[in-house]
Amino acid sequence: PNRPRPARPLAPSTSARTSRPLRPRGTDGCPAVCASSRCRCRDQRRALASPHPPLLWLLQSLNSPAASRLPSVPDGRPRSPLPQALSMHPRCPGSGNTFKAGRMKLCVVFEIVLLTLSLSGCDLALALNHDPCGSISANVLVAHVGSSHNITCSFCKEGTADKVQWKYGGNGLPSSQILKIGSNASMAMLINLALTSSKGENLTCMTEEESYTVLIQTGYPPDAPRDIKCVTQSFTKLNCSWDRGRDTNIETNYICCCQSTNCTKVGQANFIESEFLLFNDRILQITATNELGTQTSEKFTVKESDIVFVPYTPKLKSVFQDPSNSQMMQVEWFEGGDTYGMNLKMIFQIQVLLAYDMQEVWVGNHSETLNYTHNRVLQTTWTSDMPLKCTSYLVRIRSIGNDEKTLFMGRKAWSEWSPPLKLDGQDVSDETALKIYPVEGTVLEAGSNPAFCCVAGKGEHAETLTFDNLTSFIKLSDRSLAIRVPNVSPSIESGTNVVCKMSGEKYDGAVVFIGYPPDAPKNVSCETRDLQKLNCTWDPGRSTRLVSRRSTIYHLNTGSQNPFLCEEASRVYPDYWCAYPISNIRGKTNITIRGKNALGEAESSITVDVTRVFRPFAPDEWRLEEITRDSVTVSWSDRVDYTGIDLDCEIVIHDNLGKAMTLNRSVTGKPKNRRHTMTLTDLRPNTEYSIRARYSSVHFWKWSEWSDVAQAKTKIAPPSVKLDVWRTVMPNRTVTTYWKVKTRNVLCRAVRHKRFGVTQWVRQHLWSKGIGDVLG
16 A cells, blocks of 8 residues: 555546547646546545545545655656555554554555546546646646536635636636635536637636636547549649548648658648649548547549649739720739740630629620730720719639640639729719719610619718609619610600609709611712712611701711711701712712711712713703794703713603604703703794703713793794685575695685675684684
């Protein structure tokens, strides 16, 4: 009994083998009592509360100064004070007193009980805090979730055990979990520990004068690493990572072994980086270790086909609104070609999100072949259906390889999204006035799907937004509303209203105009009437429904000079023709008519030879000069100066019998105030005629319009032969005279007979051979 016993290794329980906790030490280097899951101490309070005098004596003796001065065993731990305490008792052997057999038996029993408690992990000497005063039994405790532990705290001042307060995680412990040990020591029993934060929770014992703290961290032993994945970003390095499994909540370190011999400590990281070698299989095995246990993965074989090419995350340079288009966003980024060491084909994906709720509004792809010697700036655009000032946007980018598999047999995956760049809208400005977009007077195309928005001033919010009779708006942010109009109809000439209501019954609005872009001019035709200007006409096609300042402006262009404004075609109520000076034209010329309004432009072209498209004006001031029995002389002037120009003149003569005669004559043009004359012969006497004329150029293009009609009646002519006359006498002395006209259009003025020397007009007859009856 007097011989010191070496410390025996504790036999861990089943739970202890699984969790393998560290055994925290006190400030004096001694192991903390009940500081592991091996120490349950279920009967400790019962043992300490026993009224057995020898046991109480033993506990008192263990608090003696001699017990605190016990030497340590070779492993650095203090020798258990139990044998020494027994040897020092006056009734135990080795105490220097008379040994009696009965008492010896009692001491042996006590020693066996105390040794049993010691071997079970409950060192009562330490539980009674034989550390120097002013200490706690552990500085840091790492334990398995659900385990139970005892922590003792000793104070320098005697009699303070009744005044100790214990707090765990900022909350006081209940009295049922606190045990007083002597006059200046206290024990906290932590039962079924819950999961702490990754930084742990503090357990503090305190009195008015002293305070001591231990950091407690709970967690789990590691799972075996699994699901290893190997990626390369530049085909020079290979990065292999693995799934840690369940979060241990405590520090866990990993060792990666390649080909079973080359092992590398990677610390708490769950990846390892190595050289990338083509056509080289790798065998990897990962070991995870923490304070609560160790697990080793199975052996993973990594082939080239298992490797994933994940490009570096692209870096955005800038995001801004196009200066010439309020709805177009410009996105710029660095291609990063110099980071790969080879020319790679890459697809960049750009995503646009609403800053308010991160809702995706657009995503687009941009293909590019990288230049490994440069880091060029690439660019793409996105056009919104509403002005970009309506709300704020976030833009981010990622990339993926686009080369053929002949270069790399592995798989390809998208890179991580880049950090987003923000394009601020009006809804984050300090403006206090309401804004409506598109702004007042904007012209939109009919049939499109436009969007309108209103942005309330700072400190206010928009409540409703209407377009014409449509009220189904959407919320873009706290200050911004929008409304989308599908297949919008043309507006009336005065436009369409957009009205926004703000908080406090405030209203504001804008007028927009909706129409069509111009059609390409149809049936374009160009000619000259005066050999001074080329007149072009066309059919404008569909009405644009836009008037005033928004109407279509037309220009004529020959390609050699600046476009010529067609004023007549560009008026509010236009005539679609344009006059262009011929002096600017040489030979065959390409003539282009272009129409443009706020929604677009269109054009049509024809090739014109001015000498072949001359169409004179009609003979002007057409009138009769002289009439005879078989001819009529007419005269006219030229509307413009045609001096020296050869013209063809066509004259059409209609008589009163419905017959027509056409005459074609060549004339030479004269100055504007000089007259042409022409005598039309071979007419019938005493006949009514209507006469008109028109011009054409020698190189026929088109006839001019007809001149005015001149009405003429030829004069009467005497018969060219005598009449064939005969008579009949009736018995009643009635005489009937007959005659026959041998030429046309002979007017018989009168039939006379003489009776008793008196001449009397009897009757007038008009007989025409063509009519066949007598008119009286």
